[in-house]
Amino acid sequence: MKKIATWNVNSLKVRLPQVLQWLGDNPVDVLCLQETKLTDDKFPQAEINAAGYEVVFSGQKTYNGVAILSRHPITDVVKNNPLFEDEQQRIIAATIEGVRYVCAYIPNGQAPDSEKYQYKLKWLAALHEWLAQEQLLHPRLALLGDYNIAPEDRDVHDPAAWVGQNLVSEPERAAFFHLEKMGFTDAFRKFEQPEKLYSWWDYRQMGFRLNKGLRIDHILLTAPLAAQCTACVIDKVPRKWEQPSDHAPVVATLD
DNA sequence: ATGGCAACTACAAGTTGA
Numbered sequence: 001m002k003k004i005a006t007w008n009v010n011s012l013k014v015r016l017p018q019v020l021q022w023l024g025d026n027p028v029d030v031l032c033l034q035e036t037k038l039t040d041d042k043f044p045q046a047e048i049n050a051a052g053y054e055v056v057f058s059g060q061k062t063y064n065g066v067a068i069l070s071r072h073p074i075t076d077v078v079k080n081n082p083l084f085e086d087e088q089q090r091i092i093a094a095t096i097e098g099v100r101y102v103c104a105y106i107p108n109g110q111a112p113d114s115e116k117y118q119y120k121l122k123w124l125a126a127l128h129e130w131l132a133q134e135q136l137l138h139p140r141l142a143l144l145g146d147y148n149i150a151p152e153d154r155d156v157h158d159p160a161a162w163v164g165q166n167l168v169s170e171p172e173r174a175a176f177f178h179l180e181k182m183g184f185t186d187a188f189r190k191f192e193q194p195e196k197l198y199s200w201w202d203y204r205q206m207g208f209r210l211n212k213g214l215r216i217d218h219i220l221l222t223a224p225l226a227a228q229c230t231a232c233v234i235d236k237v238p239r240k241w242e243q244p245s246d247h248a249p250v251v252a253t254l255d
Numbered sequence: 256a257t258g259g260c261a262a263c264t265a266c267a268a269g270t271t272g273a
Contacts, residue, residue: 010261010262010272011261011262011263014262035272037262061263061264062263062264062271063263063271063272108271108272109273110271110272148272148273165273166273167273200273202259202273203259203260203261204258204260204261205258205259205260214273216273243261246260246261246272
């Protein structure tokens with residue numbers, strides 16, 4: 001049995017103590033992080049190693065940045081999508097115990113009429129293209145991260161207010177469902193879940209207290225892994241801590 | 256309709272996130 005998780009930490013510099021606390025409470029086998037916001041020379045590798053984890057990372061100044069933490073040896077690290085030239089550090093992939101992990105921080109998109117939205121859609125199309133190849137090489141493939149897409153209305157606290165907006169618009173959702181058409185399963189939706197459970201809540205307007213959230217952080221698994229998956233939960237506990245990330249970790253159990 | 260919060264850079268206020 002192993003547990004794998006993803007968490008957008010919104011600055012690892014600020015959130016390192018919480019990551020270490022959370023790993024102490026939840027000693028998962030693999031943890032994918034997004035929005036580390038650290039250049040590689042500033043990455044807190046020693047602290048993470050001391051907690052019992054190997055780590056690989058790809059960062060930049062101020063924005064983006066991803067990392068994979070693992071209790072087991074990490075091999076074959078790839079940074080970014082080889083099919084998509086990108087100055088932004090949003091992908092790191094690695095093999096751990098025969099499973100290929102892709103840790104992704106999918107672009108936010110800002111607004112459907114923005115250039116950033118066009119970048120998001122192009123980025124997603126290139127992700128599809130790359131993962132189609134990766135699936136052939138790695139039948140046991142897991143895509144974990146902040147997708148910045150709420151796939152369905154039930155993943156949105158107020159669907160009427162969000163119609164057509166960034167994070168829920170039809171082209172973004174189509175890109176998410178394309179991953180499912182390619183054979184990926186949304187681990188969270190494989191199971192009965194509480195209603196109105198989200199993975200992100202706005203810092204403003206008491207978003208968390210009022211549960212004004214979106215489910216935008218996901219674990220997608222190819223069929224052999226989905227068949228092994230026996231649970232998937234969103235852990236709201238660290239969202240209640242002092243100075244939290246606005247995202248909660250998502251954890252899947254594989255038998 | 257706008258901004259609201261948080262983190263960043265940099266030192267003031269602007270940018271970004273979702």
